Amino acid sequence: MLTFEQKLRNYSEIALNIGLGLKPGQRLLISCPVEAAPLARMVTEAAYRLETRLVEVLWEDDAVLLSRFQHSRHNNFDEVPHWHSRIHLEHAQRGDPILSIRASNPQLLQGQDPEKVRACNLAFSQSRARYLQEVYNNTFAWSILGVPTQGWAAAVFPDVSASQQQDRLWDAIFAATRADQENALQLWQDHIQNLQQQANLLNARKYTALHFKSPQTDLTIGLPEGHSWETAQHRTTRGALFFANIPSEEVFTLPHREQVDGRVSSTRPLVHQGQLIRNFTVQFKAGKAVHVQAEEGEAALKHLLSTDEGSAFLGEVALVSASSPIQQSGIFFYSTLFDENAASHLAFGQAYPGSLQGGLDMDRATFAAHGGNNSLIHVDFMVGSSDMDVDGILPDGTHEPVMHHGEFVLQNKA
Amino acid sequence: MLTFEQKLRNYSEIALNIGLGLKPGQRLLISCPVEAAPLARMVTEAAYRLETRLVEVLWEDDAVLLSRFQHSRHNNFDEVPHWHSRIHLEHAQRGDPILSIRASNPQLLQGQDPEKVRACNLAFSQSRARYLQEVYNNTFAWSILGVPTQGWAAAVFPDVSASQQQDRLWDAIFAATRADQENALQLWQDHIQNLQQQANLLNARKYTALHFKSPQTDLTIGLPEGHSWETAQHRTTRGALFFANIPSEEVFTLPHREQVDGRVSSTRPLVHQGQLIRNFTVQFKAGKAVHVQAEEGEAALKHLLSTDEGSAFLGEVALVSASSPIQQSGIFFYSTLFDENAASHLAFGQAYPGSLQGGLDMDRATFAAHGGNNSLIHVDFMVGSSDMDVDGILPDGTHEPVMHHGEFVLQNKA
Numbered sequence: 001m002l003t004f005e006q007k008l009r010n011y012s013e014i015a016l017n018i019g020l021g022l023k024p025g026q027r028l029l030i031s032c033p034v035e036a037a038p039l040a041r042m043v044t045e046a047a048y049r050l051e052t053r054l055v056e057v058l059w060e061d062d063a064v065l066l067s068r069f070q071h072s073r074h075n076n077f078d079e080v081p082h083w084h085s086r087i088h089l090e091h092a093q094r095g096d097p098i099l100s101i102r103a104s105n106p107q108l109l110q111g112q113d114p115e116k117v118r119a120c121n122l123a124f125s126q127s128r129a130r131y132l133q134e135v136y137n138n139t140f141a142w143s144i145l146g147v148p149t150q151g152w153a154a155a156v157f158p159d160v161s162a163s164q165q166q167d168r169l170w171d172a173i174f175a176a177t178r179a180d181q182e183n184a185l186q187l188w189q190d191h192i193q194n195l196q197q198q199a200n201l202l203n204a205r206k207y208t209a210l211h212f213k214s215p216q217t218d219l220t221i222g223l224p225e226g227h228s229w230e231t232a233q234h235r236t237t238r239g240a241l242f243f244a245n246i247p248s249e250e251v252f253t254l255p256h257r258e259q260v261d262g263r264v265s266s267t268r269p270l271v272h273q274g275q276l277i278r279n280f281t282v283q284f285k286a287g288k289a290v291h292v293q294a295e296e297g298e299a300a301l302k303h304l305l306s307t308d309e310g311s312a313f314l315g316e317v318a319l320v321s322a323s324s325p326i327q328q329s330g331i332f333f334y335s336t337l338f339d340e341n342a343a344s345h346l347a348f349g350q351a352y353p354g355s356l357q358g359g360l361d362m363d364r365a366t367f368a369a370h371g372g373n374n375s376l377i378h379v380d381f382m383v384g385s386s387d388m389d390v391d392g393i394l395p396d397g398t399h400e401p402v403m404h405h406g407e408f409v410l411q412n413k414a
Numbered sequence: 415m416l417t418f419e420q421k422l423r424n425y426s427e428i429a430l431n432i433g434l435g436l437k438p439g440q441r442l443l444i445s446c447p448v449e450a451a452p453l454a455r456m457v458t459e460a461a462y463r464l465e466t467r468l469v470e471v472l473w474e475d476d477a478v479l480l481s482r483f484q485h486s487r488h489n490n491f492d493e494v495p496h497w498h499s500r501i502h503l504e505h506a507q508r509g510d511p512i513l514s515i516r517a518s519n520p521q522l523l524q525g526q527d528p529e530k531v532r533a534c535n536l537a538f539s540q541s542r543a544r545y546l547q548e549v550y551n552n553t554f555a556w557s558i559l560g561v562p563t564q565g566w567a568a569a570v571f572p573d574v575s576a577s578q579q580q581d582r583l584w585d586a587i588f589a590a591t592r593a594d595q596e597n598a599l600q601l602w603q604d605h606i607q608n609l610q611q612q613a614n615l616l617n618a619r620k621y622t623a624l625h626f627k628s629p630q631t632d633l634t635i636g637l638p639e640g641h642s643w644e645t646a647q648h649r650t651t652r653g654a655l656f657f658a659n660i661p662s663e664e665v666f667t668l669p670h671r672e673q674v675d676g677r678v679s680s681t682r683p684l685v686h687q688g689q690l691i692r693n694f695t696v697q698f699k700a701g702k703a704v705h706v707q708a709e710e711g712e713a714a715l716k717h718l719l720s721t722d723e724g725s726a727f728l729g730e731v732a733l734v735s736a737s738s739p740i741q742q743s744g745i746f747f748y749s750t751l752f753d754e755n756a757a758s759h760l761a762f763g764q765a766y767p768g769s770l771q772g773g774l775d776m777d778r779a780t781f782a783a784h785g786g787n788n789s790l791i792h793v794d795f796m797v798g799s800s801d802m803d804v805d806g807i808l809p810d811g812t813h814e815p816v817m818h819h820g821e822f823v824l825q826n827k828a
Contacts, residue, residue, distance in 0.1 A: 025488075034448040034473055041477045048485035055482065056495045059448055059473030063455045068469065071462035074439075081470045083504075087497050 002180060004170070008039065011145070011179040012046045014246055018188045019143030020097040021242045024051035029091045031058045031084075032101040036147040040101060058087055062108055062151065069112040077119040085127040092134035095238055097141040104335035105151035109274030118303045121273050125307065125376040132376075136353050137360055138234050141242035146173055146337050155334045172331050176338055177247045192233055192243065198319075199229040199251045201410050202402070207392040210317065211399065212264065212344075214388035219284065221317050221346075222259025224371030226357040229253045234354060249326065249341040252318035254351035256371035258287040260314050267343055268382035271334045275300040280381075287313050287373075289348070305348060310375030315351035319344050322386040322406025336380050344384025344403070349375035416594060418584070422453065425559070425593040426460045428660055432602045433557030434511040435656045438465035443505045445472045445498075446515040450561040454515060472501055476522055476565065483526040491533040499541040506548035509652055511555040518749035519565035523688030532717045535687050539721065539790040546790075550767050551774055552648050555656035560587055560751050569748045586745050590752055591661045606647055606657065612733075613643040613665045615824050616816070621806040624731065625813065626678065626758075628802040633698065635731050635760075636673025638785030640771040643667045648768060663740065663755040666732035668765035670785035672701040674728050681757055682796035685748045689714040694795075701727050701787075703762070719762060724789030729765035733758050736800040736820025750794050758798025758817070763789035 002010070016022045028047050032040040037059075044055045068077075091098055109117050135142060153165035160168055174180040178187045212219040232248035235241055261284055269278040277297030282289045289312040294301050305312040320343055326333075327342040351372045353359035359367055364374050390403040392410070402410045416424070430436045442461050446454040451473075458469045482491075505512055523531050549556060567579035574582050588594040592601045626633045646662035649655055675698055683692040691711030696703045703726040708715050719726040734757055740747075741756040765786045767773035773781055778788050804817040806824070816824045 034451050037448050037475060037477070041475070041481065044478050044481045045485050048481060048487070051487050053486075053488050053490060054493055054495070055478065057475060057478050059475070061451060061455070061471060061473070063451070064458050064469065064471050067455065067458045067462060071459050072467075073462070073465050074467050076467060079468055081468070083497065083501050090497075 002182065007174045007179045008042060009046070010181075010184045011174065011177060012039070012043045014177060014179060014184055014188060015043060015099055015143060015145045016046055016050060017185060018192075018243050019145065019246050020099060020141045021240050022047060022050050022052060022097060023240065025053050027054045027056070027091070027094070027096040028052050029056050029058060029088070029096065029098045030101060031060060031088075031098070033103045033147065033149055034059050034061045035149045036101055036103065039147050043099065043101070058084065062103070062105055062149075066108055069109060069116060075116075077116040078123045080120060080123045080127055082127045085131050088128075089131040089134065092131060092140045095140045095236065097242070100142070100144045101147050102144060102337065103147050103149035103152050104271060104333075104337070105149060105274065106155045106271040106276050106334040107151065107274070110276070114299055114303065117273070117275065117300075122307060129376055132350070132378075136350060138236050138354055141236055141240055143242060143244055143246060144337055145246050146335060148173065152334065156331065172329060172333070173338075175329065176326050176341070192231060195231040195249070195251055196233070198408065199231055201412060202229040202251060202253075205392055205410070206395065208395050209259065209393040210402065211391040211393060212383065212388060213391070214385060216265035216281070217263060217383060217388065219260070219262035219264045221314070222256035222371075223253060224256040224356060226370065227253045228355055228357055230352070230355055237360070245337060247326065247338065247341055249324040250318040250320045250345075252316050252355070254355040254372055255314045255317050255346075256287070257310075257313045257351070257368065257373040258371070260284040260287045264346065264383050266381055266383060267385045268332065268339050269334070270297075270301075270379070270381045271336065272300065272304060272379055276334075277301045289313070304377065304379060307349075307377050308375055310373050311349050311377050313348070313373045313375070314346050315349045315373040315375065315378055316347035316355075316380065318346070318380070319390065319403060319408070320384055321408055322384060322388070339382060340380045343382040344388065344390065345380050345382045347378055347380040349373065349377035349379055416596065421588045421593045422456060423460070424595075424598045425588065425591060426453070426457045428591060428593060428598055428602060429457060429513055429557060429559045430460055430464060431599060432606075432657050433559065433660050434513060434555045435654050436461060436464050436466060436511060437654065439467050441468045441470070441505070441508070441510040442466050443470050443472060443502070443510065443512045444515060445474060445502075445512070447517045447561065447563060448473050448475045449563045450515055450517065453561050457513065457515070472498065476517070476519055476563075480522055483523060483530060489530075491530040492537045494534060494537045494541055496541045499545050502542075503545040503548065506545060506554045509554050509650065511656070514556070514558045515561050516558060516751065517561050517563035517566050518685060518747075518751070519563060519688065520569045520685040520690050520748035521565065521688070524690070528713055528717065531687070531689065531714075536721060543790055546764070550764060552650050552768055555650055555654055557656060557658055557660060558751055559660050560749060562587065566748065570745065586743060586747070587752075589743065590740050590755070606645060609645040609663070609665055610647070612822065613645055615826060616643040616665060616667075619806055619824070620809065622809050623673065623807040624816065625805040625807060626797065626802060627805070628799060630679035630695070631677065631797060631802065633674070633676035633678040635728070636670035636785075637667060638670040638770060640784065641667045642769055642771055644766070644769055651774070659751060661740070661752065661755055663738040664732040664734045664759070666730050666769070668769040668786055669728045669731050669760075670701070671724075671727045671765070671782065671787040672785070674698040674701045678760065678797050680795055680797060681799045682746065682753050683748070684793070684795045685750065686714065686718060686793055690748075691715045703727070718791065718793060721763075721791050722789055724787050725763050725791050727762070727787045727789070728760050729763045729787040729789065729792055730761035730769075730794065732760070732794075733804065733817065733822070734798055735822055736798060736802070753796060754794045757796040758802065758804070759794045759796045761792055761794040763787065763791035763793055
């Protein structure tokens with residue numbers, strides 16, 4: 001049984017070694033909430049010990065953001081500072097690694113004026129657009145790490161006493177990321193290899209489409225020619241391996257943007273920039289979400305999908321076993337970083353060019369002509385469950401089971 | 415007796431109303447240590463209530479800086495991130511106000527390699543040079559506010575139990591800044607008026623030089639033609655009043671850069687970027703510090719004075735009554751922001767162009783030709799004491815007492 005300090009050190013090392021594949025002589029940028037200073041400091045020290053040349057920390061604070069919504073008397077929510085995105089962009093363009101340490105407080109902007117929230121989110125997305133191009137193009141190594149803050153922990157464990165909530169969320173995060181295991185780095189290497197084998201199996205089949213079927217869902221997702229199933233492990237344009245999300249249990253590829261038809265229901269709530277969207281159904285026609293309905297947060301969802309031309313189309317389809325450790329934990333994290341690893345999921349918005357053969361060398365128009373979707377946003381939502389079957393459709397039109405009752409059943413045919 | 419919360423609110427209001435003279439519709443930048451998040455959040459809320467258009471907080475962390483000195487295996491301490499200075503510069507050039515919330519941990523870099531400290535300080539000064547031009551030119555309103563951190567409080571109150579140190583430093587800061595008084599804003603208005611009267615008296619005399627005399631000091635400081643005695647209250651080039659330091663008890667002007675001769679001894683330690691310099695004596699000849707000697711930190715002082723051509727010349731002479739509240743408190747703050755208000759002081763480096771009539775419209779060469787000093791640095795050091803006399807030298811060569819035994823004795827001659 002490791003101490004908290006040892007788990008935290010494991011967590012730092014997973015982030016730097018597995019997440020970023022940090023190399024001596026690099027310059028590391030860390031973004032981090034001010035509340036999580038102890039973790040950022042530990043990562044900083046670990047990075048210097050790994051011979052990082054320079055560590056810079058760009059701090060953030062939800063309370064400062066919330067204060068604007070609560071107390072500003074101006075209606076200028078489309079005015080946001082650009083320096084945060086610019087620092088990220090310049091760093092990415094130099095090819096240096098970026099670690100995002102993130103807390104997610106789902107209740108942060110609840111009750112605030114949705115028009116202001118929307119204007120602010122849009123302006124922020126626009127200011128990040130050029131940076132996200134570098135993300136999608138694998139110009140540099142990046143990874144995302146969760147950190148408990150009081151607001152987030154309270155949302156995840158509302159029935160636990162306030163003094164215990166953050167500890168409970170730390171435990172859940174350590175378990176989900178294997179940081180509570182002695183041999184965490186080795187476990188991660190094994191885990192990545194398992195995911196890669198799954199991706200290889202899927203790639204060998206060259207499906208033209210997937211069919212998702214459950215009592216609430218009946219959806220066909222076309223897959224473009226040349227699509228490639230990937231894990232969160234990517235290679236930068238300079239050839240270095242990194243693993244984008246800590247944790248990650250998925251294999252994913254891109255849908256054909258114009259070949260998604262049918263109906264899909266969410267199986268977990270979606271938390272988007274402090275707003276909760278719950279129990280929603282989306283109807284797709286020729287790729288586009290033409291009708292959405294939600295028990296909670298419908299307006300926020302519709303706002304999200306109207307961000308730009310591509311935001312109502314899909315950019316990702318990801319398969320996750322319904323028995324994944326995060327699903328088994330029974331914890332809803334109110335955070336896509338974790339919750340997307342509990343169930344198969346889709347994403348509205350931008351597709352990863354790396355999911356298409358040659359996609360990294362295409363301009364946006366060419367990428368779209370090959371079926372890839374472009375958008376300012378990329379927002380995952382969970383649709384998998386233990387009563388869902390997924391079939392693969394082969395080029396000759398025959399169907400074969402890929403997942404049955406939420407579990408992978410595809411075997412090596414060789 | 416005000417509660418802590420009330421004093422903190424007073425402190426925020428002094429910063430925004432007196433310090434920055436904040437106007438509705440402005441965009442406020444705050445720099446702040448992560449440890450002081452509660453104060454930055456309170457100032458943020460207060461600023462939005464005063465109809466600020468947008469509040470941005472640029473967080474800093476001493477621990478991240480220290481980690482580099484402790485753990486980096488590279489010798490690249492002349493490489494520093496430029497974005498911190500650039501954000502300040504862009505903000506200043508737009509004419510928007512900047513509040514610097516500062517903690518000062520005098521022990522931060524003690525024991526670190528002085529060559530690395532020097533390289534890092536120089537690189538940081540160079541990256542700030544363009545921003546400091548905007549500061550010296552009064553392009554925008556700025557003010558500086560102190561905030562206790564554990565490291566700083568421990569240095570100031572080493573004999574107090576650790577759990578009490580920060581509270582004690584808060585008490586000392588609230589007292590020094592009048593934030594512990596009900597009518598704090600009115601007291602500040604009165605205080606500024608008193609300082610202004612002192613400056614007016616000095617300006618009416620048009621001294622050609624000052625003579626500082628005590629058992630340890632015998633120094634003549636020439637004053638250039640057109641010099642102007644000022645308080646910390648300045649007017650931006652757009653015409654708005656601001657008060658640069660909270661607290662401030664001084665009136666100051668610029669010396670003639672080539673007319674400083676004699677010997678001066680420090681009466682308080684000087685803390686410069688985490689290094690302590692104590693009990694030092696400086697010999698001046700034709701303006702330049704030609705010999706320095708220190709009981710502690712002599713190497714750091716010599717490094718400082720060799721920063722650039724102007725760093726060994728004086729840029730400020732300031733008069734502070736030896737009975738000032740901060741001197742009376744008996745507390746050594748290990749922070750120039752406070753300690754310079756306990757005693758008359760001088761500064762190595764850049765002179766304020768606003769201290770010379772027409773100086774704000776001069777380029778650097780013209781300013782120098784009029785006796786103004788240019789440098790990357792501006793570092794105050796305290797020389798006043800209750801056994802010091804200061805004479806003013808009139809254009810006809812006669813001397814008259816300005817301070818006697820550390821107290822102002824100059825009266826209105828009208």
